[in-house]
Amino acid sequence: xxxPRSAGSARVVAGSGATVARVYQALLTRRYLTxxxxxxxxxxxxxxxxxxxxxxxxxxxxxLNHLVNSGRVLIGDVxxxxxxxxxxxxxxxxxxxxAHPMIxxxxxxxxxxxxxxxxDNRKEMVLIRGIEGESFARVTGYESSLxxxxxxxxxxxxxxxxxxxxxxxxxxxxxxxxENGRSLTVPGPVGGERLPAVVPGIEVSGFAxxxxxxxxxxxxxxxxxxxxxxxxxxxxxxxRQGTVTLNLVPVDxxxxxxxxxxxxxxxxxxxxxxxxxxxKKTALVELGELQRRLKMDRATRIVPPERxxxxxxxxxxxxxxSEGFEGIGVEPARVTTVYVRGRGxxxxxxVASAVGEVYREFAAAHRGEVPPPGTIDIRTWRxxxxxxxxxxxxxxxLVLILFSFISxxxxxLVLAIFWSMVAEKTKDIGxxxxxxxxxxxxxxxxxxxxxxxxxxxxxxxxxxxxAIVTNINDIHEWLGEAFGLxxxxxxxxxxxxxxxxxxxxxxxxxxxxxxxxxxxxxxxxAVRASxxxxxxxxxxx
Amino acid sequence: xxxxxxTISMPAGGxxxxxxxxxxxxxxxxHKTYRLGRVDVPVLRGVSVGVARGEFVAILGASxxxxxxxxxxxxxxxxxxxxxxxxxxxxxxxLVGASAGVLDRYRRFDVGFVFQFYHLLPELSVVExxxxxxxxxxxxxxxxxRRRALDERAKELLARVGLGHRxxxxxxxxxxxxxQRVAIAxxxxxxxxxxxxxxxxxxxxxxxxxxxxxxxxxxHAGGQTMVVVTHDEATAERAAGAGRVLRLTDGRMEPAPGxxx
Ligand SMILES: Nc1ncnc2c1ncn2[C@@H]1O[C@H](COP(=O)(O)OP(=O)(O)OP(=O)(O)O)[C@@H](O)[C@H]1O
Ligand SMILES: [Mg+2]
Numbered sequence: 001x002x003x004p005r006s007a008g009s010a011r012v013v014a015g016s017g018a019t020v021a022r023v024y025q026a027l028l029t030r031r032y033l034t035x036x037x038x039x040x041x042x043x044x045x046x047x048x049x050x051x052x053x054x055x056x057x058x059x060x061x062x063x064l065n066h067l068v069n070s071g072r073v074l075i076g077d078v079x080x081x082x083x084x085x086x087x088x089x090x091x092x093x094x095x096x097x098x099a100h101p102m103i104x105x106x107x108x109x110x111x112x113x114x115x116x117x118x119x120d121n122r123k124e125m126v127l128i129r130g131i132e133g134e135s136f137a138r139v140t141g142y143e144s145s146l147x148x149x150x151x152x153x154x155x156x157x158x159x160x161x162x163x164x165x166x167x168x169x170x171x172x173x174x175x176x177x178x179e180n181g182r183s184l185t186v187p188g189p190v191g192g193e194r195l196p197a198v199v200p201g202i203e204v205s206g207f208a209x210x211x212x213x214x215x216x217x218x219x220x221x222x223x224x225x226x227x228x229x230x231x232x233x234x235x236x237x238x239x240r241q242g243t244v245t246l247n248l249v250p251v252d253x254x255x256x257x258x259x260x261x262x263x264x265x266x267x268x269x270x271x272x273x274x275x276x277x278x279x280k281k282t283a284l285v286e287l288g289e290l291q292r293r294l295k296m297d298r299a300t301r302i303v304p305p306e307r308x309x310x311x312x313x314x315x316x317x318x319x320x321x322s323e324g325f326e327g328i329g330v331e332p333a334r335v336t337t338v339y340v341r342g343r344g345x346x347x348x349x350x351v352a353s354a355v356g357e358v359y360r361e362f363a364a365a366h367r368g369e370v371p372p373p374g375t376i377d378i379r380t381w382r383x384x385x386x387x388x389x390x391x392x393x394x395x396x397x398l399v400l401i402l403f404s405f406i407s408x409x410x411x412x413l414v415l416a417i418f419w420s421m422v423a424e425k426t427k428d429i430g431x432x433x434x435x436x437x438x439x440x441x442x443x444x445x446x447x448x449x450x451x452x453x454x455x456x457x458x459x460x461x462x463x464x465x466x467a468i469v470t471n472i473n474d475i476h477e478w479l480g481e482a483f484g485l486x487x488x489x490x491x492x493x494x495x496x497x498x499x500x501x502x503x504x505x506x507x508x509x510x511x512x513x514x515x516x517x518x519x520x521x522x523x524x525x526a527v528r529a530s531x532x533x534x535x536x537x538x539x540x541x
Numbered sequence: 542x543x544x545x546x547x548t549i550s551m552p553a554g555g556x557x558x559x560x561x562x563x564x565x566x567x568x569x570x571x572h573k574t575y576r577l578g579r580v581d582v583p584v585l586r587g588v589s590v591g592v593a594r595g596e597f598v599a600i601l602g603a604s605x606x607x608x609x610x611x612x613x614x615x616x617x618x619x620x621x622x623x624x625x626x627x628x629x630x631x632x633x634x635x636l637v638g639a640s641a642g643v644l645d646r647y648r649r650f651d652v653g654f655v656f657q658f659y660h661l662l663p664e665l666s667v668v669e670x671x672x673x674x675x676x677x678x679x680x681x682x683x684x685x686x687r688r689r690a691l692d693e694r695a696k697e698l699l700a701r702v703g704l705g706h707r708x709x710x711x712x713x714x715x716x717x718x719x720x721q722r723v724a725i726a727x728x729x730x731x732x733x734x735x736x737x738x739x740x741x742x743x744x745x746x747x748x749x750x751x752x753x754x755x756x757x758x759x760x761h762a763g764g765q766t767m768v769v770v771t772h773d774e775a776t777a778e779r780a781a782g783a784g785r786v787l788r789l790t791d792g793r794m795e796p797a798p799g800x801x802x
Binding site: 021022023024027028031032035036427428430431432433434435436437438439441533534535536538 | 613616618619620641642645646647648649650654656660661662663664665669673674676677678679680681684685727
């Protein structure tokens, strides 16, 4: 006698005596799964839907996250700002800030505008930020934003190793250039002396061209001289030969505009944040130099001629009668801005309120000499980048809406597939009901079936998306090589790599929704079919 | 052909079951009306029928006379009209208006149904189709504990209908007559007290149909109570050889004039 074939279907699970669970359900689920192409299609549909949603989510999430965080790069968490005239005693403020347990570091800076003159005689209006390399690096990602540095590994797309930073021949000078960038100085003509320098954003000068492989290389520019139209090709490597002339508008401590000051500085290095607006419109200058040029350095305090004839005390201790503008003491150095970085993963709003607290104490200690707490600007990096973040948030919203459309489409797809599968099997439901299967019992066959398909599809989709997301740059590159298809051209997006992040939690949520959708997709038609009288199900065509 | 002793003695031609055994099922004034759009199509208008234990009843009627409808009502696959005074009593219990659980249990254990179009599940093998009724009837543990006995019984039933050698075949690999025999084995797996067969030979050629009817006669001889529906006089004649023939006309039941007992 042939051994019973159905032996496998009756595996006893100890204690599983649920009223609904019957042997026929497991058997039918298995047979339906293996004997038809439809469940395979359904599983593939679930896989593609969940996989697609996870990939889109990972890429968009990584992209937006990257974009938002790049707005934070040269700002830190919180910015204290009193524009134009600036405020004194910032050294004390920095000290007080750094003593606060929530605050990691603080860095003074001056933010102003300048019309700069580039080596090819072009003029550009840029935001000038005067910083101390060391303190600024502790607050922001300044050091890692310095572009010119020796590197050992080529960028991912740079298969031909054309990035000039890889060139062993110039590595020596790149090491020095990186050092120059850190301190915002360059070696002077006389031994040991260091001169203040400027670090413009990599897009400012136009002397560095971005390649689709993701790196910049020095680019010659055509220079027009004068109105006669004389032309000359200028090919320079900015951190070696470049100079930039800054035209600055000093403002005194009373807020009065003084004569325009011009200063020509050498380029120490260039920075790259990945944020075009910043890379194109910002130049960093050594803080001390900027203070001197803007007359914000420590100086003699003068009074306007409203008190002619008054006795004036000079910093050197001598006294005299005032004649017009008179020095009446020491005017301490000023900055317009202090950048603050919170400790660890501290939330920017919390850091901002800590900063406000510290500032109140600081203002109390220097009453009358620094802006009162109510008037000074204390903003988080989010506030500072509000336009950009608002745009990103709109984009996120849009993505979420598109996303829900995709998800709804996916759910309907699964529902449609299950509807047709159940419709095809309505006669079986009639037979089962005629044999005495309960409504919930037959409905459970389908829910179970849907669950199994959902789990298979969801797991496969998760695995597929994991493979895609973790290899997205290779895949993208392969697409580019094989079909010339660069969806993510770094010349447009300014990221050398697609910043996709596979987040297990998000992926699990999506895969679980895939499973639930499948179960619901199966449940709806199954309940409908199981509610029919057996005869109607049997007659169903 | 052997006949069951208890039915031999029964007078044929009566609408009501008779004899000392008493009715195992008794339907009283069954009404069934289909609604087609706005039109009511009455199909059964007060059918009464009783079947005694061990009896073999053949119901004859023209196509469209409502034979399937009647059988579906007896098998609790469909419900009679509401508030029509219809009643179906099986073994002393009223089925009209009974709960879904009661009807499910009735279909599981008390009644076996053989359809005109077999209705085997194509994904299951022959023996699995036969066992399906038992898989539906018992929970996991109950089924597991009876496995051996049920497997034996399924094989026995298949051997009895002449398909002992086709256990692993799929229904698609069987002829119509073979499929119908599998369906009969399936209907019998839980040892129902009542077997209902709707045109079991309707889709088969005469010779094949005869083997099915022979099978029924054998079952009847073994004490199986059954109701067989047909539109074919000859089939009814053959069935009548073993029991009673009733005729369904105009939605009412009457004894067949030519029926014999
Ligand atoms: N679900 C339904 N909806 C509407 N009318 C129906 C339905 N089921 C059956 N009918 C009608 O009821 C009548 C009886 O149908 P039934 O199937 O019971 O006849 P039958 O005697 O079994 O016929 P056959 O011998 O052809 O099988 C037919 O006229 C049929 O059209
Ligand atoms: Mg019929």
